[in-house]
Amino acid sequence: MNLRRLQYFVKIVDVGSLTQAADVLHVAQPALSQQLATLEGEVRQQLLVRTKSGVVPTEAGKVLYRHAQLILRQCDQALADMNAAAKNISGAVAVGLAPGTAAAGLALPLLRAVRARHPGILLYLNETYGTTLSELVMNGRMDLAVLYGGKTAVHGLAFQPLLREPLYLVGRSSMIAPPAEVPLAMLVDTDLYLARPYNVVRKMVNDAFAAIGKVPKVVAEIESASTLTAVISDGLGATILPESMARQVASSCDAWQSCIIDPVIEAPLALCQSDHLPLSEPAQAIKEILLELVAGLPGNLIAREERSQKAS
Known part of the structure; x- marks a missing residue:
């Protein structure tokens, strides 16, 4: 397959029209159609279906579109790495930081370190929920992500443990506050927003x-930090959060936080990257800075992980 034909194909799918794609690419439409026909001949598959409103990819076209994005991105990065070999590191790096986690506290220190050490790197930070971040890494659209997870192996992803955060019960001061440490069994009848x-x-x-033979009393499911904070502030109930987000919510409204025990529940924070796509030189530099920053946090697992690797 020809890289230029792949570029043309991706642009046609992105735009949804041969005519508009030809304008964007500054290529005559008949020539673009010929390039598409040649590509379809090479893969022996119909890649696009023409409709009244434009063109849409077939199932085979969708598969090629996903692979073509990765191929083209790797080619662009290869050129960027070669150009950077004789000068300062430069290029774009996308990093995901799961909101409401200790990862959020890494954003400013990371930006400061990158500006000081690698001003040629264009850093893109994305704060969204972990499932979406891991999918972006898996699809090659994001280089690295710091998120909760890593206990379970996921095909296409590699996880490096960073921290473990205990879970806390958080509630409005108008509610009766439990002791500083609260057994999980005491929360069976608590209205929870999770x-x-x-x-x-x-x-x-x-x-x-489930381990104590109970189920949480969930009255609503919320994945917005601002909405969750408003709910707690209004005294509608309580929530269970990792320590970093528990502190954040409690400090933003008149709320208390209590560490859950019997059992202690710890959320594992991990650095996530693809297990098959190599990191670019700029992404590797960002990874090293992230690990340095986490190594400075109390309770980090970096040193333990390094010792384990040396022992093995």
Whole structure:
């Protein structure tokens, strides 16, 4: 397959029209159509279906589109790495930081370090929920992500443990505050506002309740930090959060926080990257800075992980 034909194909799918794609690419439409026909001949598959409103990819076209994006991105990065070999590191790096986690506190220190050490790197920070971040890394659209997870192996992803955060119960001061440490069994009748079941922290809460033969009393499912803070501030109920987000919510409204024990539940924060796509030189530099920053946090697992690797 020819890289230029792949570029043309991706642009046609992005635009959804041969005519508009030809304008964007500054290529005559008949020539663009011929390039598409040649590509379809090479792969022996129909890649696009023409409709009244434009063109849409076939199932085979969707598969090629995903692979073509990765191929073209790697080619662009290869050129950038070669150009950077004789000068300062430069290029774009996308990093995901799961909101409401200790990762959020890494954003400013990371930006400062990158500006000081590698001003040629264009850093893109994305704060969204872990499931979406891991999918972006898996698809090659994001280089690195710091998120909760890593206990379970995921095909296409590699996880490096960074921290473990205990879970806390957080509630409005108008509610009767539990002791500084509260057994999980005491929360069976507490109205809880939690994330959806696919969320890593929610899974941990569900599993902990199941271990004592109970289920959490979930009255609503919320994945917006601002909405969750408003709910707690209004005294509608309580929530269960990792320590970093518990402190954030409690400090932003008149709320208390209590560490959950019997059992202690710890959320694992990990650095996520593709297990098959190599990091570019700029992305590797960002990874090293992230690990340095985490190594300075109390309770980090970096040194332990390094010792384990040396021992093996």
